[in-house]
Amino acid sequence: MSVKKVLETIKENNIEWVDFRFVDLGGRAHHISLPASEVEDETFVNGVAFDGSSITGFRGIEESDMVMMPDPSTTYIDPFTAHPTLNIMCDIFTPDGERYERDPRGIAVKAEEFLQASGVGSAAFFAPESEFFIFDDVRYESGMNSSSYFVDSEEAAWNTGRKEEGGNMAFKVGVKGGYVPVAPVDSQQDIRSEMCRLLAEAGLRIERHHHEVATAGQAEINFRFDTLKKTADNLLTYKYIVQNTARQYGKVATFMPKPLFGDNGSGMHVHQSIFNGSEPLFYEKGAYANLSEMALNYIGGILYHAPALIALTNPSTNSFKRLVPGYEAPVNLVYSKGNRSAAVRIPVAAVTPKGCRIEFRTPDSTANPYLAFSAMLMAGLDGIKKKMNPEELGYGPYDKNIYELSDAEKAKIRSVPGTLDEALDALEADHDFLTEGGVFTEDFIANYVSLKRSEAQAVAIRVHPHEYSLYFDV
Structure with a gap:
């Protein structure tokens, strides 16, 4: 959408407010709303000022003035506001007109430019499968003398004996029993369909939705692949609409990787490929999984750099509650066709040459998508540049259930x-591939590691409720 079209949309839809948004290092969106009457052509030239010192990980108070530069192509009408509002995503610049090096969206721009300058291809395409839970009740606290969390869902396995007003409706979802059942076991068809309707109105092309494996309302909605930055934009829109639709239904949606003990967590499997114009570069008919040498080298780069990548693709302490064996978690740094126990899977069902792609299954939705997608692309390009053959590096292929291998066989496989x-240690030791072409900077990485170390420390020093079960009576 052009600036002219944005201004026409404001008039045609009687828009009252224009909401300018940007994303912080953790992937959370922030916004400032301007009266629509104040939004003009100059707004898209001069930008919108904001205080960068109030955003964690950005700037100090002595250099706090920053500018949001709106991207008119990201415009959509907000479906939740009482006053008609137009949402626009922005890039972050300094007051002197320089792109801010810690802006995650700016890093995505540089990653796409680096790909084009490399001569490998013209565009990288990404498609995340971002899973989430829909709960009915969520409560938590963390204080000096108490620490607890509580979640509940009307369809949860633990509620088979609950007496509700009017009687228990039964048909609960069993532990690991939630993969694509029909109603009445799947009680959330309509809320997911409403999410999809609103996502489509916002410009996302929806491919499908379904209940996921875990009990208590685990769900997945898939939207169409797009270029790196556009897919990251779409993922922020996706999370915004999913969470606010749930709220309208009196429920709450979370993308937390492991909100429940003892059942599957929520991942964000990321499908990716490279094209040169309209030509798919990952396809070679008759090769293993119909993958080209370029695609294999891309996989080699992903798996070689995976420990460092995971600091960006799984950047929360909760991420590592999901990354444990036994819950379909892709902890094994190997590749395979159609095998969901491998960190990298090559989809083979109903795949066309243009649909030929690799799927990195380790990431989750606590990742900032601009950073995570950029980092994956840079790792893959490093693999292409250095011709990293994943088989020669010992990464497979493993075309059998890795969880059922012998201990001796498992010992040969690297784990996440x-x-x-540990992931931050790996990122500090291995990040030259990220700083190629100035895509990520040393300053950004040092700042990012510092912020994430503080999160890990905050969790590590707090008393865990289960420690009372283990140690109170010693």
């Missing part, structure tokens, strides 16, 4: 880091 701190 076990904690956020």
Whole structure:
């Protein structure tokens, strides 16, 4: 959408407010609303000022003035506001007109430019499968003398014996029993369909939705792949609409990777490929999984740099509650066709040459998508540049259930880091591939690691409720 079209949309839809948005290092969106009457052509030239010192990980108070530069192509009408509002995503610049090096969206721009300058291809395409839970009740606290959380869902396995007003409706979803059942077991068809309707109105092309494996309302909605930055934009829109639709239904949606103990967590499997114009570069008919040498080298880069990547694709302490064996978690740094126990899966069902792609299954939705997609692309390009053959590096292919291998066979397979701190250690030791072409900077990485270390420390020093079960009577 052009600036002219944005201004026409404001008039045609009687828009009262224009909401200018940007994303912080953690992937959370922030916004400032201007009266629509104040939005003119100059707004898209001069931008919207904001205080960068109030955003964690950005700037100090002595250099706090920053500018949001609106991207008119990201415009959509907000479906939730009482006063008609237009939402627009922005890039972040300094007052002197320089792109801010810690702006995650700006890093995505640089990653796409680096791909084009490399001569490998013209565009990288991404498609995330971002899973989430829909709960009916969520409560938590963390204080000096108490620490607890509580979640509930009308369809949860633990509620088979609950007496509700009017009687228990039964048909609960069993533990690991929630993959694509029909109603009445799947009680959330309509809320997911409403989410999809609103996502489509916002410009996302919806491919499908369904209940996921876990009990208590785990769900997945898939939207069409797009270029790196556009897909990251779409993912922020996706999370906004999912969470606010749930709220309208009197429920709450969370993208937290592991909100429940003892059942599957929520991942964000990321499908990715590279094209040169209209030509798909990952396809070679008759090769293993119909993958080209370029695609294999891209996989080699992903798996070689995976420990460092995971600091950006799984950047929460909760991420590592999901990354444990036994819950379909892709903890094994190998590749395979059609095998969901591998970190990298190559989809083979109903795949056309243009649909040929690789799927990195380790990430989750606590990731900032601009950073995560950019980092994956940079790792893959490093693999292409250095011709990293994943088979020669010992990454497979493994075309069998890895969880059922013998201990001796498993010992040969690298695993993901076990904690956020371990992943951050790996990122500090291995990040030259990210700084190629100035896509990520040393300043950004040092700042990012510092912020994430503080999160890990905040969790590590707090008393865990289960420690009372283990140690109170010693």
